[in-house]
Amino acid sequence: MHVPDPPVPAVTTLGDFDWASTPLGAPDRWSPALRAAVAESLAGAAPAHPPAPSAAAALDALFDAAPLGLGIWDRELRFVRVNASLAQMNGLPPEAHIGFTPRELLPDIAGIDALMGRWRAIIDTGEPWLDVEVHGGTPANSDKQRSWREHFFPIRNGDQVVGIGAVVEETTERDRVEAALRASEARFREFAEASSDVLWLFDIDSARFAYLSPALRKLYGIGVASGRGAPLSFDWQTAIIAEDRELAATTLRRVRQGERVTHDFRARIPGSGKVRWLKNTAFPLRAPDGRVSHIGGIAQDVTEERDAAARLQMLIGELQHRTRNLMGVIQAVAESTLEASTDLTDFERAFSARLDALSRVQQLLSRIEGLERVGFDQLLRSELAAFGALPDDDSRVSLAGPRGVPLRSGGIQTLALALHELITNSVKYGALSQPGATLSVRWALLPVAAGERARLRFDWEERGVAMPARGDSPERVGQGRELIERAVPYQLEATVDYALTADGVRCAMVLPVSQTLVRGAAA
């Protein structure tokens, strides 16, 4: 497309200058525009560019187009001029402001009367009033609470203050966002501070904690300043025990590379010196540029949890041990019972009775907890009860002794089997088989010298028994006696004195007992 050159004043002269010797070359080869410009310049005529706006026009344009609200009042605080932004905030056309005071136009601004007074003071004193937070509603939407940051300054003419200029910035949205942020932060803080876990935030650049929740105080017994800006210099590396420090450092390195890591470590509590197990979950927090700027973490005291798990593991181990041991014992009892049995019916009867005795002692053992022990009287009564031979059921029987003498856990089974044999033999051949006989069972703790173990003495005494010429299964009786006279001394470090007198069986045992108390003991 051809665009015609603009009209060019005729060039009559281009001065005395030898243009041909310059890079521009001779003027007749110039473009018309250049010739015109040079000619104008040489002639001192008006420049080719458009005229600059007057200062007043520029200010008018700025005033009208500014994104800030701008207003001017006269000495009576009547609007003289309002820009479009302010008019919009106020919900009135600009021209509707002119001649009215803010009090008349904006009655819903909070404390408008006090503001009027304060503005009059600007007129009187000539002092500006800056950074003023103003709240309230305007005719734009009178039911909505809005807020502004405003600056007021005097407008002077010579020495006299002729009016007030106002600069108004709406802050409603920013205040709302900030308030929401503050509320959210406050809520987070309440969560964090109510938590029994230690919540922490570590600033990588400053190598300091930006936040540490108060649970740290409970855990470590030390306070931390949790306010904003307070330096949080908690020396976590020293708190972690030496063996676990490398793991903790490795974890932090991994988190810095963007990984989320959970691990358990041990910390020594200052003061008490106790070691606690902490489960710590650490995760990276990224700055807007994507780099990991903070590490967030939640540390939980899992000492009790781990202790409970370890206890449970130990109990399972004990149970396993006890079960396998019991299997072996049952096997051995079956084997030896079989050896002394005349036929399978005989075996069945004797084996069942011994198995029952083992079951009863298992029942007693399963009822106690932790470090508790089975009391001697409990074991004795449980065996007697199985034969209906408690004093309440059988007037031939008398018992005398303290309750709750704690038996050591090793050997209870063997002691139960031995008591079982004493009772079985008594029921078959002894006092409990004859109307006129009596059975007296007495027991007592022996006096203990310093450094000695507690010992129990136990006396089994049958009287008035017409002793049989011989038992009908001497091998069985022999096995019973082996349990009483050999197994009990072997396994319980007991001394046993067993005698078949003309009057009946006498058996005295002295056996070490536990130092631990039995639940409900009234010894």
Add this chain to the structure above:
Amino acid sequence: MSVLAGLRVLVVEDEYLLARQLERALQRDGADVVAVAPSVAAALAALAAGALPDVAVLDLNLAGEKAYPVAAALRAAAVPFAFASGYDAADRDPPFADAPHLNKPLTMATLRTCLARLTGRTPG
């Protein structure tokens, strides 16, 4: 002739019935059970009192006390031994983690093989 014939064996087991059963089974196999001990103290006393056995079977848990002192004494005297217990082999203390472990209840077949291997006898 049993592979265990004449083998001098120390049995350490706190449960009388198990100790008795083990003793009798070993005797049936021709072994010479030199001592049966229910506790660490009794086992150490038996070792101190008599001639050393050729091999020992140790119940790991002796009424709550561990048999490790006996194991240490046997190791010092170059007497081979095997543990027997109701616990898993993994539960043993590191110094003795490599000692043979027999699960309870014991069976004579595994015991025989184990003792033969420990004493360099060929099961036959």
